[in-house]
Amino acid sequence: MQLNFSGLRALVTGAGKGIGRDTVKALHVSGARVVAVSRTNADLVSLSQECPGIEPVCVDLGDWEATERALGGVGPVDLLVNNAAVALMQPFLDTTKDVFDRSFNVNLRSVFQVSQIVARSMIERGVPGSIVNVSSMVSHVTYPCLAVYSSTKGAMTMLTKSMAMELGPHKIRVNSVNPTVVLTAMGRSVTSDPELARKLKERHPMRKFAEVEDVVNSILFLLSDRSASTSGSSIFVDAGYLAS
Secondary structure, eight states: OOOOOTTOEEEEESTTSHHHHHHHHHHHHTTOEEEEEESOHHHHHHHHHHSTTOEEEEOOTTOHHHHHHHHTTOOOOSEEEEOOOOOOOBOGGGOOHHHHHHHHIIIIIHHHHHHHHHHHHHHHHTOOEEEEEEOOGGGTSOOTTBHHHHHHHHHHHHHHHHHHHHHGGGTEEEEEEEESOBOSHHHHHHTOSHHHHHHHHHHSTTSSOBOHHHHHHHHHHHHSGGGTTOOSOEEEESTTGGGO
16 A cells, blocks of 8 residues: 655554564655564664664563653654554463463553553644554454453453544544454464364455455554544454454
8 A cells, every 4th residue: 555654753563573563664665754662672673674764662562661761752753553462372261360461561551551652742742643553353253262362452442442532632543453363473373273273264254364464554544644534443354254
C-alpha cells in the first residue's frame, strides 16, 4: 500500500521482529520518521542498517519505570503502533503468576503507558493523531494453551474502544488490527504442532494464514487519513476465520 507519511513521526513498539519490524520498514519507505522500540538491541542494530535514520530505543516494555525513562521524553509523535507482545503458552490450570503478570504487563499495561505518553503530547500540541493496537483474532475465539494471551487481547478490544471514546474529542483516532496466525517467530511457536496447524488452517475459509504484509497494510490504512472517520474499530485479518 503506497501511502505518504512525510512530515510525520511514528513510534512502533515490538519493532525488532515480525509485524513490528515490517511496519517500521513500511513507514520509513513512506516518508515517516520512525522511533523503533524493542527489548533486543541486536534487532535494533540490524534494523537501523536497513532503515538509516530511524531512532532506536532499547527497553523492556514490561518494566514500567524503565519504559518511563526511555520514552517519557520521546517528543512529538503523530502515529503510534502498539505491537509489542509475548505469547507464553500454558494450559489454563497450569498458568503461573509469572506468566500471567508478564503477559499483562507487556501485552496490555504497556499499551496503556505508551499511549498515555503519546496522547498527552498530541493533546498538548493540539494536533490530530492515530493509534493502532495490534490485537489478535483470539480476542474473540479460543485456542489451546492461550488463555492468558487471549485475555490480554480481549481486554485490548475494550481498551481500544475506551481510548477512542475519550481521545476522540482531541482528534485522536484509535483502532486495532486482529490477525489470525501470522508465520512470524511467535506465530510458528503457537502452531508448532503440525497436525494442529493443519486443522486450524482448514477452519479458515480461505485455507491459509495471514502474511505479515497483509497485517502491515491494514496498520498503514488505519494510520492514514484514508481511514479518517474510523475509530474504535477492529480490522480482522483472519482469512475469514470468524465468518466460519
